Amino acid sequence: MAVHEKITIAKAINASLRASMEADPKVLVMGEDVGKLGGVFRVTDGLQKDFGEDRVIDTPLAESGIVGTAIGLALRGYRPVVEIQFDGFVFPAYDQIVTQLAKMHARALGKVKMPVVIRIPYGGGIGAVEHHSESPESLFAHVAGLKIVTPSNSSDAYWMLQQAIAGDDPVIYFEPKRRYHDKSRLDTESIPDPLHKARVTRTGSDLTLVGYGPMVKVCEDAAKVAAEEGKSVEVVDLRSISPIDFDTVQSSVEKTGRLVVVHEAPVFFGSGAEIAARITERSFYHLEAPVLRVGGFHAPYPPSRLEDEYLPGLDRVLDAVDRALAY
Amino acid sequence: MTVEGTAERKTARGGSKRTTAKKASPAKKETQSRARNSARPDQAEHDQLVQLLTPEGERVEHPEYAIDLSPEELRGLYRDMVLTRRFDAEATTLQRQGELGLWASLLGQEAAQIGSGRALRDDDYVFPTYREHGVAWCRGVDPTNLLGMFRGVNNGGWDPNSNNFHLYTIVIGSQTLHATGYAMGVQKDGADSAVIAYFGDGASSQGDVAESFTFSAVYNAPVVFFCQNNQWAISEPTEKQTRVPLYQRAQGFGFPGVRVDGNDVLACLAVTKAALERARTGQGPTLVEAFTYRMGAHTTSDDPTRYRADEERLAWEAKDPILRLRKYLEAEGIVDDAYLAAIDEESETLGKRVRDAVRAMPDPDHMAIFENVYADGHALVDEERAQFAAYQASFADAAAEGN
Numbered sequence: 126m127a128v129h130e131k132i133t134i135a136k137a138i139n140a141s142l143r144a145s146m147e148a149d150p151k152v153l154v155m156g157e158d159v160g161k162l163g164g165v166f167r168v169t170d171g172l173q174k175d176f177g178e179d180r181v182i183d184t185p186l187a188e189s190g191i192v193g194t195a196i197g198l199a200l201r202g203y204r205p206v207v208e209i210q211f212d213g214f215v216f217p218a219y220d221q222i223v224t225q226l227a228k229m230h231a232r233a234l235g236k237v238k239m240p241v242v243i244r245i246p247y248g249g250g251i252g253a254v255e256h257h258s259e260s261p262e263s264l265f266a267h268v269a270g271l272k273i274v275t276p277s278n279s280s281d282a283y284w285m286l287q288q289a290i291a292g293d294d295p296v297i298y299f300e301p302k303r304r305y306h307d308k309s310r311l312d313t314e315s316i317p318d319p320l321h322k323a324r325v326t327r328t329g330s331d332l333t334l335v336g337y338g339p340m341v342k343v344c345e346d347a348a349k350v351a352a353e354e355g356k357s358v359e360v361v362d363l364r365s366i367s368p369i370d371f372d373t374v375q376s377s378v379e380k381t382g383r384l385v386v387v388h389e390a391p392v393f394f395g396s397g398a399e400i401a402a403r404i405t406e407r408s409f410y411h412l413e414a415p416v417l418r419v420g421g422f423h424a425p426y427p428p429s430r431l432e433d434e435y436l437p438g439l440d441r442v443l444d445a446v447d448r449a450l451a452y
Numbered sequence: 453m454t455v456e457g458t459a460e461r462k463t464a465r466g467g468s469k470r471t472t473a474k475k476a477s478p479a480k481k482e483t484q485s486r487a488r489n490s491a492r493p494d495q496a497e498h499d500q501l502v503q504l505l506t507p508e509g510e511r512v513e514h515p516e517y518a519i520d521l522s523p524e525e526l527r528g529l530y531r532d533m534v535l536t537r538r539f540d541a542e543a544t545t546l547q548r549q550g551e552l553g554l555w556a557s558l559l560g561q562e563a564a565q566i567g568s569g570r571a572l573r574d575d576d577y578v579f580p581t582y583r584e585h586g587v588a589w590c591r592g593v594d595p596t597n598l599l600g601m602f603r604g605v606n607n608g609g610w611d612p613n614s615n616n617f618h619l620y621t622i623v624i625g626s627q628t629l630h631a632t633g634y635a636m637g638v639q640k641d642g643a644d645s646a647v648i649a650y651f652g653d654g655a656s657s658q659g660d661v662a663e664s665f666t667f668s669a670v671y672n673a674p675v676v677f678f679c680q681n682n683q684w685a686i687s688e689p690t691e692k693q694t695r696v697p698l699y700q701r702a703q704g705f706g707f708p709g710v711r712v713d714g715n716d717v718l719a720c721l722a723v724t725k726a727a728l729e730r731a732r733t734g735q736g737p738t739l740v741e742a743f744t745y746r747m748g749a750h751t752t753s754d755d756p757t758r759y760r761a762d763e764e765r766l767a768w769e770a771k772d773p774i775l776r777l778r779k780y781l782e783a784e785g786i787v788d789d790a791y792l793a794a795i796d797e798e799s800e801t802l803g804k805r806v807r808d809a810v811r812a813m814p815d816p817d818h819m820a821i822f823e824n825v826y827a828d829g830h831a832l833v834d835e836e837r838a839q840f841a842a843y844q845a846s847f848a849d850a851a852a853e854g855n
Contacts (some may be wrong), residue, residue, distance in 0.1 A: 135734070185670055190629055190663030197579075197633020200618070201641070221660070224623045225630070228607070232619050235824035236611040269825050291746060293827035321831065368831035 128314045137279035137447050138244075141286040142206065146176050149204060152290060155182040156191060156208030156244075165210055166246060166305055168278040171344075188218035195241050196226055204240045204290055212299075213256025219264075226295045227270030238293040242286070247275075248339045248389050249436050250303035252429040259426050260298040260390035265297050266367040266399075273367040275318060277341035278309040281364060284317035292320070300367075302340035323370035325377060329359035332383040332449055335364035335374055335400060338378045340387045340437065347442040355405040358446060365394055374400065377408050382413035383449045387437050392420040414452035500697075501743055504718040507771040509779025517722040523786045529570065529717050530781060531795055533562040533774045536586040538799035539595045542643040542806045543585075543602070547752045551810050552602045556583045558791065560715070560747030563773030564680045566590060567720025568648065568742070571728055575616065575645040577638070579631035582620040583680075584650050591617040596800075596809035605816050625651055625658030628677065635673035635731070646731035648676045648724075654685025657693045665705040665737070674731035677702075677739045680714060682746035687759035702739035714744025715773040745771070766813050812839065818844060 132140075146152045154169055154176075160183040163170030173181035182192050188209060195205035209215045215222075222243065229239045249258035265304050266273050272294050274281040282300070289296035318324060327348050328339065336344035341362045348358035363369060378384045386397035386405055397418035404416055419437045427435050502514055521529075540558050547555040558565060561583070569590025572578065580587055588598055593615050600609035601620065608619040621627040631649030655661055656679060668675050681698055683690055694701075702709030708730075712723040720742055727738035729735055745768035749756050756765075781787040822837040 158831065185663070185666050187659075187663040187666060189660055190632075190667050192632030193626065193629025193660060194636060194667050197630040197635070198637045199633075200612070200630060201634045201637025203637050203640070212502065221626065221629065225621075225626050229619075231824045232608040232828055233612060233824075234606065234608060235827070236613065238827050272826070272830065294830075364718075368833075370831070 128312055130311050131308045132279050132311045133306050133308050134276070134279050134282045134301070135166060135168050137282040138300065139172070140168055140311075141283045142169065142172060143175070144283075145206070145287050145290045146180060148171070148287075149290075150180075151202060152204045152206060153180050153182060154206050154208070155184050155195060155197065157184055157186055157210050159183060159208050161331035164208060166302065168244075168246075168300070168305070169208065176273070188214055188216075189221050189441065191327050192218040192221040192226060192241075192243065194241065195243075196221065196229065199239050199241050200229075200237060204242075206242045206244060206286075206290055209243060209245045211253075211257045212245055212259040212261055215243075215245055215261065218243075218289035222265070222271070222295075222297075224269050226422055227268045228268075230294070231270060239295045240290070240293050241295045242289045243295070243297045244286075245297060245299050245358045246305070247299045248301055248303060248352045249426060250339065252432070254429070255426065258429070258432065260299075260388065260421065262297075262299055262366050262388075263390055263395050263399075266396060270295065270364070271367060272296045272321070273299065275301060275338035276364065277301060277304065277336075277338055277362050278307075279311045280317070283311055283313065283363075284372055285320055285364070286445075288317065288320040299338060303339050304342065307342070317328055318364075321365040321368050321370055323364055324362045325359060325373065326362045327358070327360040328359035329381065331357045331381055332385065333359045333361060333377040333381045334387060334442070334446070335361045335372070335384050336387040337366065337396075338389075340389060343437060343439065343442060344387055347439055347446065350439065350443060351446055356446065356450065369396075369400065369403075371400075371403050374404060378404055378408050379411040382411055383452075384412070384416045385419060385442070385445045385449055386416065387419045387442055387445075388421075389436055390421055392418045393421050393423045395420055414449040417449050419445045463824045490565050500670055500699075501713050502710060502719050502723050503713040503716050504722060505713075505716045505776055507715070507776050509776045509783060511718075511768045511780060514719070514722075517719065517726060519718055519722040519725075521718070521721075524532070526777075526781060526786055527791070529566055530777050530787065531571065531775070531798070532566040532586070532589060533717065533777065534795050535799055535802055536562050537774060538803050539589070540585055543599060544752065546599075546807065546810050547602070550565055550630040551746065552599060552752075553604050553751060554602050554751050556602075556751045557746075557748040558583050558585050558756070560745045560768065560773070561680055561682060561742075562586055563717035563777075564678075564714040564720050564742035564744045567717040568650075568724040568740070569677050571721050571724035573645065573650065573728075575643070576728065577616045577631075577645065579617070579618045579627040579634070579647065579649045580620055581624070581627065581650050581652060581655070582622055583652075584620070587650065588617055588822055589617075591615040593617050596806055596813075599806070599810050600813065602808060603813055605813055625655035625660040625664075626653070628655070628661050628664035629667070631675050631677075632668045632671075632673050635668065635675035635737075636671050638674055639671070642730045646674045646676060648678055648728070650678050652685060653679065653681040653683065653690045653693050653698060654688065655679075656698050665702070665707075665739070669706045670735040672734065672736040674734070675737045676727040676731055677737060678724065679739065679741045680744055681741050682744050684715075684746055684750065684756070684760065686750040686754055687756075689760075697741070699739055699741035702737075707737045707739065709739040709741065711743055714742030715768075715771045715776070716776055717773055728761045744773075770851065
């Protein structure tokens with residue numbers, strides 16, 4: 126792997142899995158179709174050929190079983206990396222994740238560790254049928270014991286997954302599936318940021334846009350357009366949803382005075398609500414406008430012909446920017 | 453045993469039926485009773501029960517499950533069952549006295565638990581549900597450790613790895629998957645130990661149990677599924693869970709199932725040993741259905757008199773696991789009155805120790821809320837811990853100012 130190579134997010138994740146498996150023989154990859162097929166998105170392509178069926182495990186089609194057995198493997202000292210094929214398919218495993226995986230370390234008074242990573246391709250924009258385009262991150266972020274992260278570029282995809290695998294806590298690693306084939310620079314040598322550090326990806330002085338995963342590109346595009354209109358917009362890539370690096374968001378907001386949070390998931394009870402509440406608590410006297418949110422509606426994810434209306438795009442983000450600046 | 457057991461169940465069930473169908477004609481009653489019994493999945497298969505000790509304490513042989521125990525081993529099984537029952541009774545009493553928030557009694561299931569528990573090797577790993585006090589005893593877990601979660605001072609209370617005995621699992625059936633995954637790990641390690649997952653007849657309806665059967669069969673995992681069919685899932689009888697005998701479920705997944713007399717400690721020991729041996733030698737999973745009876749309530753929160761007939765319990769009391777072993781040991785001269793008296797005395801000592809330990813159990817420090825939420829830390833937990841500590845400290849400050 127060359128330094129500074131431009132590579133897709135899917136290939137970066139594949140390289141990350143490979144690096145983790147080479148570094149630690151206890152790392153296992155398991156899920157539906159992850160073996161010969163290489164996963165429905167080919168993210169695990171070639172891993173079974175190189176690491177064998179014993180470490181890249183094609184599982185029965187049973188999500189609760191996949192996560193439940195991963196818990197048992199972790200209790201035995203393995204570090205399973207589980208693939209849930211699509212976001213909407215995670216719910217059969219929700220019980221195991223919430224009632225077992227998240228709580229095991231605490232229940233055992235710290236005597237056992239749960240180094241299980243659950244990879245979930247998430248979000249819309251690929252024209253899929255129902256249950257293939259959802260953003261359930263808030264449902265998991267609400268549960269103590271889980272960590273939730275989502276990369277937006279290839280370097281983060283590569284490093285954050287390895288950090289998640291190396292850690293001793295259960296991590297849900299949401300992969301922005303519509304960005305799988307976007308290419309960006311992969312730096313395999315520089316020391317990566319800590320897993321839960323938010324990052325300012327574009328500086329500005331009038332308003333802060335916070336996004337994560339697939340929305341980072343939308344936020345950056347919106348900031349570019351806003352710049353053409355003479356507005357200086359700062360963009361923060363959250364990277365981690367549990368915990369959230371509020372310090373980075375706070376310092377940006379205290380500089381710009383305005384905050385708009387963007388995510389694909391429904392706005393109602395979403396991560397934007399949490400960010401708005403916390404930043405209001407921390408930075409009330411710095412705010413020039415209420416914190417605004419742009420996201421999905423309180424409706425089932427629509428059929429794909431309507432998803433462009435449902436998903437926050439450039440226009441809806443810019444509309445929120447204008448509204449915030451109008452205060 | 454076959455005929456008698458069937459007759460007993462008919463009596464109990466039929467009796468229950470008659471009390472609720474007073475206006476039915478005698479002929480109709482008979483029909484209803486028979487219809488219900490034939491619908492009960494357990495009836496037709498009762499003669500498949502592996503038994504080595506009859507309810508009368510007579511030793512019988514089984515062609516597949518021979519067992520030859522020394523007098524010392526036999527006395528040990530008796531002692532285990534008596535002490536476990538005494539511990540359980542003490543815990544029930546402590547709940548009634550307000551010392552425990554809840555208790556799930558094992559009364560009646562001592563043979564299933566001690567028999568299977570004593571079949572295990574130290575390097576085997578146990579995944580219990582929340583009623584496996586007898587198995588915990590066999591694993592060497594201090595029984596007072598089992599009471600912490602029921603008193604409300606922790607959600608576990610022991611290090612699973614120190615006795616290879618996992619924490620109790622409250623969500624029904626979840627642990628069967630953990631056992632299967634653990635067994636897959638044992639297999640990957642090339643170890644020759646086995647894993648055993650305990651669950652009940654109610655749990656057999658859970659998807660996780662079916663998924664654990666699928667996974668263990670597909671990967672040939674060295675796991676034994678030990679179902680204690682105690683006939684009742686809170687108020688729901690087994691026929692609300694299944695229309696086939698539970699042990700037969702295994703066949704559809706591609707591994708053997710066996711039904712054992714769950715009130716016969718010798719048969720439970722023999723059958724579990726054989727199943728563990730299959731697992732150890734790479735022959736994959738086995739489902740053992742221990743056909744037994746929960747003599748008490750599901751937990752101290754429910755009232756079994758609302759949903760089941762007294763006759764049923766009386767019929768099962770006649771098959772009491774401790775009594776039958778005692779009859780056998782007495783008849784064989786393996787125990788005498790002095791031995792039995794010594795065990796009773798040891799029971800009382802255990803009861804007192806448990807009582808004292810529970811009463812002395814301190815409430816956890818209030819900062820324990822934030823302990824072990826994450827292994828590697830979490831900024832939000834750190835923030836809330838600091839806020840809560842400051843809030844707590846403010847009372848101390850106020851008190852100091854008051855002084």
